[in-house]
Amino acid sequence: MEICYFRALEKIIEVHIMNEDMKKYNEWKEYPERDTRGTIWYPPMLSPLDMDAIWEKRNIGFYVHVPFCKGICKYCPFNRYPWEENAAKLFVNSLKREIDIMSDIGYIKNSTIVAGYFGGGTPTSLSSEQLVDIISHIKDKFSVKENIEISLEANPATIDYEKLSALKQAGITRISLGIQSFNDSILKSMGCSHTASQAITAIETAKKVGFNSLNIDLLYNVPGQTVSDWEQDVLKTLSYDIDHVSPMCLFVDSQSKLFDEYYSSGNTVKQIEELELNMYEIAHNHFVNNGYHMYTLYDYAKPGKECEDHKLNWEAPQGEYFGMGPGAISHINNYVYVNKANPKEYSDIISLDKSPVGFGKKLSIVDQMSRFMVFGFYCLEVHKSEFQKKFGVSVETIFGDTLTKLSIQGLIEDYQGILKLTDKGMKYLYNVSSAFYQEDYKYYPENIKKKIQPKLTNQSS
């Protein structure tokens, strides 16, 4: 009896599929007319489909967090620990085991890895052999796209020609050098472990080894740094004709060693902000006038030299990636989660063959929509059609009030269906991005200004 019922339904659906003109079937009735049957799948109208489309491989990225540094910078807000040989050995073994665990997951097996990134900490605090071992293990265990871009952050004090050559040979295609400044006194004031001359040698060595994709990180708004100091760093950078630069404003975390020093100058928050904006404009103008374009909140690239990992993580619609290593963050299968941050705790869990995931959240549809906009604006623009395509509803329907408000404030504009930050919006990028936070999250991250201003008031009184 049941079988007959299903066959009958199948027949009905088949007829629906075959016939494009649904209107001639009058099967659906509105109350008070009584329907005599329902459907066993929804939506009831299907189109021809093949198996390959259902099980199409996803494109995802990976991130590896190396949590050690040979020296700890005063401003550092990252998950890092002083380098120690045995701890590093334990970490490498645990990481390889985590790679094994991840590669056994069906979702990952059915994915192609299209971008990779080694960050930290300082990945190059590990030896060449350890890094090559990790990279080879990743390539053995995952389905990795041919010619994949794999970036690796390097500290100038922990690289030489042999190490960079070994990394290139193993498959690293892009090096991101943590230069920060070409000024020794500024490097010293931040507690960096390298010197300006090591920074220059690092650039020259990376070029000599043949890295075609090279980034350098620069820091501005550092205590004691003048506008002229900063401009010198920018000009020096331009002289090396690097294809990618990330000038970042120093964020002084209230937990960092630099916090008290930074806010002991008696400057008001407003003065510090004005200096920061001035420095941003100097860098922006120099880079844009020299063939770079800004494509994220702090990345400038020559055409075609944008970092694959950054685009995957932030550009709307954001891609999926999984993080490995202590404190690594992942965004995959509609979850955002973070691994246990402490290397010892991380290794202890992995030694039990368990996943080191610490905290996370399954993203509701509202989270997904907010995330789309929050990170989309990190890449300076959001295509309205992409929002519609992903969520089946217009961005105006969901965020109409917020968009109108930001528009009236002159922070964004709708240019032919692309929501773009205005020049003013670029300076208020975090305000624009956080306008899309859900109400419960609006107090994240902590309001640093509220924390700082009383400190400054006390100093001046």
Ligand code: SF4
């Ligand atoms: S090198 Fe980077 S991660 Fe290490 S202490 Fe300095 S800022 Fe932090």
